Amino acid sequence: MNIIGITSCTCGIAHTYMAREKLIETGKKLGWSVKIETQGSGGIEYPLTAEDIQNADCVILATDVAVSGTERFKGKPVVKVPVSVAIKSPEHLLKQIEQKLNK
Template structure:
């Protein structure tokens, strides 16, 4: 499965990057391709390409604030949670993404 997403917390420092790391680790552990863009105090990092978004089976938005470029995900299956959920329960979140994608097949 291909997963893309965005992590962005209110302060744009710790939780943004912790959420990215936890989601990418959990996704890879379950055998998925996963790329998480961060939108923090220093701007956008690991910016997703339109090709990555188009090829993704699902989008995970671990965000506590309004993000830039949300319209890029129009028409995609999206799971939106707080960064806290992504930090505390990344494995459950990846499992939820699997369930959503598998239910659509």
């Protein structure tokens, strides 16, 4: 499974990066490729490339605020969740995505 996404919290600091790390760690545990862009007080970090987007099976928007650049994901399945979901239950989130994509 190849997952990409964006994380962003209201302050754009701690929870943005915590969610990114949890999703990446959980993806590795499941044997998936996970690349997450952050949008926060420091601007955009770890930007997604056109190739990342093209190869993605699904996009996760784990955000508590509006993010820019979502038009890049047109035609891709997009899952929107609060950033807390990515932090507290990333494995459950990724497994739900897998179930929906395999239907």
